[in-house]
Amino acid sequence: MASSPSHDLNRVRAAARADTEVNFGFWAYLMSDVVLFSMLFLAYVNLSQRYAGGPTPGEIFSLHGVFLETMALLASSLTFGLAMVSLHQGKKNHIIGWLLATFVLGAFFLWHEVSEFVHIIHEGASFDRSGFLSAYFGLVGTHGAHVFFGMIWLLTMVAQVALRGLTPAIGSRLARLSLFWHFLDLVWICVFSTVYLPGLIQGGSA
Amino acid sequence: MFGKLTLDAFHHSSMIIVFANVIMIGTGLAVVAALTYYRKWGYLYREWFTTVDHKKIGVIYIVIAMIFLLRGFIDASMVRAQQASAGPGMEGYLEAAHFAELFTGHGTMMIFFMAMPFLVGLMNIAIPLQIGARDVSFPLLNAISVWLTAAAGALVMISLLVGSFSEAGWSGYTPFSGLAHSPGPGVDYWIWALQISGISTTLTGVNFVTTILKKRAPGMTLMRMPMFTWTVLCTSILIVVSFPALTAALALLALDRSAGTHFFTSIMGGDQMLYINMFWLWGHPEVYILVLPAFGIFSEVVTTYCNKRLFGYTSMVWATMAIAFLSFGVWVHHFYTMGQDPLRNSIFGIATMIIAIPTGVKIYDWIWTMFRGRIEYKLPMLWTLGFLITFVMGGMSGVLLAIPGADYKMHNSLFLVAHFHNVLIPGTMFGLLAGFYYWFPKVFGFRLDEKWGRHSFWGWLVGFYVAFVPLYMLGIMGMPRRMVTYDNPAWHFWLVIAAIGAMIVAYGIFAMFMQIYVSWRDREKNADLTGDPWGGRTLEWAIPSPPPEYNFAVVPEVRDRDAFMEMKVNNRAYERPAAYEDIHMPKSTPLPIVIAALSFVFGFAYVWHIWWLAGLCVLGTVAAVIVRSFNEETEFVIPASEVEADEDAFHRRLKEGGVFEHLQYIEEYGDERTPQGKFVEPTTRATSGLPG
Numbered sequence: 001m002a003s004s005p006s007h008d009l010n011r012v013r014a015a016a017r018a019d020t021e022v023n024f025g026f027w028a029y030l031m032s033d034v035v036l037f038s039m040l041f042l043a044y045v046n047l048s049q050r051y052a053g054g055p056t057p058g059e060i061f062s063l064h065g066v067f068l069e070t071m072a073l074l075a076s077s078l079t080f081g082l083a084m085v086s087l088h089q090g091k092k093n094h095i096i097g098w099l100l101a102t103f104v105l106g107a108f109f110l111w112h113e114v115s116e117f118v119h120i121i122h123e124g125a126s127f128d129r130s131g132f133l134s135a136y137f138g139l140v141g142t143h144g145a146h147v148f149f150g151m152i153w154l155l156t157m158v159a160q161v162a163l164r165g166l167t168p169a170i171g172s173r174l175a176r177l178s179l180f181w182h183f184l185d186l187v188w189i190c191v192f193s194t195v196y197l198p199g200l201i202q203g204g205s206a
Numbered sequence: 207m208f209g210k211l212t213l214d215a216f217h218h219s220s221m222i223i224v225f226a227n228v229i230m231i232g233t234g235l236a237v238v239a240a241l242t243y244y245r246k247w248g249y250l251y252r253e254w255f256t257t258v259d260h261k262k263i264g265v266i267y268i269v270i271a272m273i274f275l276l277r278g279f280i281d282a283s284m285v286r287a288q289q290a291s292a293g294p295g296m297e298g299y300l301e302a303a304h305f306a307e308l309f310t311g312h313g314t315m316m317i318f319f320m321a322m323p324f325l326v327g328l329m330n331i332a333i334p335l336q337i338g339a340r341d342v343s344f345p346l347l348n349a350i351s352v353w354l355t356a357a358a359g360a361l362v363m364i365s366l367l368v369g370s371f372s373e374a375g376w377s378g379y380t381p382f383s384g385l386a387h388s389p390g391p392g393v394d395y396w397i398w399a400l401q402i403s404g405i406s407t408t409l410t411g412v413n414f415v416t417t418i419l420k421k422r423a424p425g426m427t428l429m430r431m432p433m434f435t436w437t438v439l440c441t442s443i444l445i446v447v448s449f450p451a452l453t454a455a456l457a458l459l460a461l462d463r464s465a466g467t468h469f470f471t472s473i474m475g476g477d478q479m480l481y482i483n484m485f486w487l488w489g490h491p492e493v494y495i496l497v498l499p500a501f502g503i504f505s506e507v508v509t510t511y512c513n514k515r516l517f518g519y520t521s522m523v524w525a526t527m528a529i530a531f532l533s534f535g536v537w538v539h540h541f542y543t544m545g546q547d548p549l550r551n552s553i554f555g556i557a558t559m560i561i562a563i564p565t566g567v568k569i570y571d572w573i574w575t576m577f578r579g580r581i582e583y584k585l586p587m588l589w590t591l592g593f594l595i596t597f598v599m600g601g602m603s604g605v606l607l608a609i610p611g612a613d614y615k616m617h618n619s620l621f622l623v624a625h626f627h628n629v630l631i632p633g634t635m636f637g638l639l640a641g642f643y644y645w646f647p648k649v650f651g652f653r654l655d656e657k658w659g660r661h662s663f664w665g666w667l668v669g670f671y672v673a674f675v676p677l678y679m680l681g682i683m684g685m686p687r688r689m690v691t692y693d694n695p696a697w698h699f700w701l702v703i704a705a706i707g708a709m710i711v712a713y714g715i716f717a718m719f720m721q722i723y724v725s726w727r728d729r730e731k732n733a734d735l736t737g738d739p740w741g742g743r744t745l746e747w748a749i750p751s752p753p754p755e756y757n758f759a760v761v762p763e764v765r766d767r768d769a770f771m772e773m774k775v776n777n778r779a780y781e782r783p784a785a786y787e788d789i790h791m792p793k794s795t796p797l798p799i800v801i802a803a804l805s806f807v808f809g810f811a812y813v814w815h816i817w818w819l820a821g822l823c824v825l826g827t828v829a830a831v832i833v834r835s836f837n838e839e840t841e842f843v844i845p846a847s848e849v850e851a852d853e854d855a856f857h858r859r860l861k862e863g864g865v866f867e868h869l870q871y872i873e874e875y876g877d878e879r880t881p882q883g884k885f886v887e888p889t890t891r892a893t894s895g896l897p898g
Contacts, residue, residue, distance in 0.1 A: 025416035039454035050475030131475025134467035
């Protein structure tokens with residue numbers, strides 16, 4: 001069955017729409033993830049003042065590091081958006097390039113987060129020190145774990161695009177990964193404004 | 207190397223547990239030996255272990271549910287026997303720790319491994335058929351869900367042999383379930399069994415939301431969906447937005463126990479109430495997750511066996527949605543006594559009582575559907591009637607408990623235990639059994655024996671009243687729940703009565719298994735040739751029993767709410783197309799059992815802190831998913847000629863079953879019968895469902 005390249009591309013574009021049956025199912029999954037995160041936010045808000053004599057947010061957070069992290073993650077949403085634009089244009093190599101750029105930014109974010117964790121733990125403020133620190137590591141760590149799995153997924157998709165080219169199945173998967181990645185960005189904005197911002201404003205005075 | 211696992215874990219001080227293990231291992235070995243002797247492993251692997259067919263997956267779910275019905279019931283009987291044999295001057299026969307494991311195990315198994323799998327099994331069997339689909343949206347995910355449930359169940363089972371099960375009650379309240387108070391492996395088994403089955407249920411929810419919203423046959427608008435489909439849609443939405451709360455609560459509890467965090471501890475800034483809030487944020491919607499589909503089943507049963515359209519379909523849909531919505535606003539009524547102010551308690555009390563209104567709407571809808579209908583007292587209808595009467599009573603005691611002032615007296619007493627059994631047994635169990643009898647011929651091609659079914663029904667119904675009315679009395683007399691022994695002589699008499707009730711229920715369960723055996727033995731005699739044994743109204747009855755793998759040879763076109771009845775009345779039932787087409791179906795795959803096996807080992811390794819093994823299982827799961835994602839040949843084709851041959855055979859059976867004469871009759875006289883047994887012209891039917 002011979003079909004023209006533009007016809008094939010249209011099938012890929014159709015499969016990458018956010019309202020196909022498969023992608024609708026992924027939205028439903030994301031809703032469940034929203035609830036999972038909202039529970040962790042609930043835990044954080046509830047425990048955020050319970051220092052148990054341990055360190056307070058002002059003593060362990062640094063705006064400088066968080067700012068860099070946040071910018072990297074926001075930029076990675078932009079690069080993923082450009083990967084999807086390349087998908088709609090049918091440019092295979094561009095997709096791979098933008099996906100790799102997204103991966104690098106994600107890796108920077110994660111590396112920064114992990115080194116922040118290591119730093120905090122070395123200062124004696126580990127997750128078993130107080131209710132506040134448990135909730136902090138629980139919430140930020142779960143987001144980080146999501147980013148980590150997103151990066152494994154990214155590499156898998158780079159391999160699939162490289163080996164298989166642009167098929168409707170791969171277009172459809174990239175659409176879902178794109179939803180997932182932007183979702184993590186959104187969650188991070190909530191983390192930033194629930195954890196770091198109030199923590200730094202109230203600072204160590206509490 | 208083996209973490210905390212030592213040979214001590216295999217040592218059990220109680221002879222009863224040793225005996226239970228002998229029975230469990232003996233049964234397991236006997237099953238393995240029989241399967242090997244009859245050379246069934248290949249068949250099982252090809253047809254069941256690797257299947258992605260929603261009908262077979264439904265059957266596997268129900269088999270799991272039946273196994274855990276027995277185990278959960280044995281636990282309940284032992285609890286009843288202990289309380290009947292304990293009391294002033296009597297010790298009973300159980301140690302306190304074992305007694306605690308029993309009531310914990312009973313609740314956990316009945317909710318997570320009996321009711322949920324039974325329910326999801328019926329959803330799997332009926333939903334794609336009712337909406338005219340060839341499968342669910344995500345067949346592979348569906349198979350992963352069922353085997354994850356099996357893996358979680360296996361964790362509960364193995365806790366009997368290696369280590370022990372939780373003593374913290376089915377709700378696992380902190381701080382008692384924390385490491386400081388429950389250092390053994392029991393709570394960890396409980397956490398991971400629930401965690402794995404909870405993830406399985408979440409995936410099921412995602413699957414059925416998508417299936418129902420995206421896979422309906424052409425013409426089936428939302429307001430033409432069968433009532434069961436509506437209730438399953440609401441339940442699936444509830445699953446997607448409530449189960450993650452349980453996942454989070456359990457994950458944080460697991461961290462508290464294994465990593466030393468302080469989410470729910472009573473020291474270092476932890477908050478015990480946080481756990482209890484999170485647990486019931488899931489737990490209360492869970493009640494409606496269990497009960498709404500049963501309401502859907504009752505609606506199907508009432509319309510079918512009264513030969514009438516459902517009275518007040520629209521009000522039923524809105525009532526279902528209202529219950530689903532309100533279910534998120536009442537969780538605090540599970541802990542009125544934990545110190546929040548009276549205003550907050552009042553708000554949740556009123557919200558709780560409001561739920562009685564849409565529930566009442568439903569009860570009246572069923573009663574009005576029966577009114578002036580010609581009721582056939584088949585088994586599913588009996589369960590429905592038993593439900594109507596019993597459930598109303600349970601609902602009333604719920605409204606009583608919803609009053610915070612009254613709850614201060616009754617909470618944590620046997621009155622509460624009586625109340626939730628009085629809603630869950632008729633509301634969920636009777637509904638599941640009604641659905642079981644209703645759809646059984648569709649799945650297996652033969653009907654279940656009526657006589658033994660009636661024995662089972664009366665055993666359950668009478669046994670229920672004898673077992674639980676005394677618990678109401680005991681609750682009012684002040685007896686707390688979960689007591690291994692007590693010193694009030696006035697309680698003993700009622701506890702003996704309750705134990706007798708449990709024995710009557712045991713007869714009901716025995717009769718059900720007898721019924722399955724007898725019906726299987728006489729399956730030729732009970733055969734359902736036509737695929738429509740009850741004069742059904744919805745699409746699942748338009749196809750053969752058992753249905754072919756692809757369900758519908760031609761995707762049906764829906765023109766009415768009772769889609770199949772409309773076809774029968776307008777003489778378009780069993781229409782054949784000019785030519786059949788090839789059908790694409792998903793291939794079987796071993797991936798689900800691989801993932802489930804890895805999850806089971808992961809759970810076991812986490813319980814015993816064998817970290818390297820747990821890590822390997824995570825890696826293995828990720829690797830299996832990635833390998834699968836490179837496999838593009840996931841479908842196979844059923845050729846049109848094969849479909850046509852199946853359909854030819856089906857039409858021969860239809861003729862043999864005398865369907866076409868019957869259809870002629872319906873076409874002339876309509877589908878609704880008056881009390882005198884006469885048929886009413888279809889045109890005189892009021893579309894509102896008012897009795898005409």
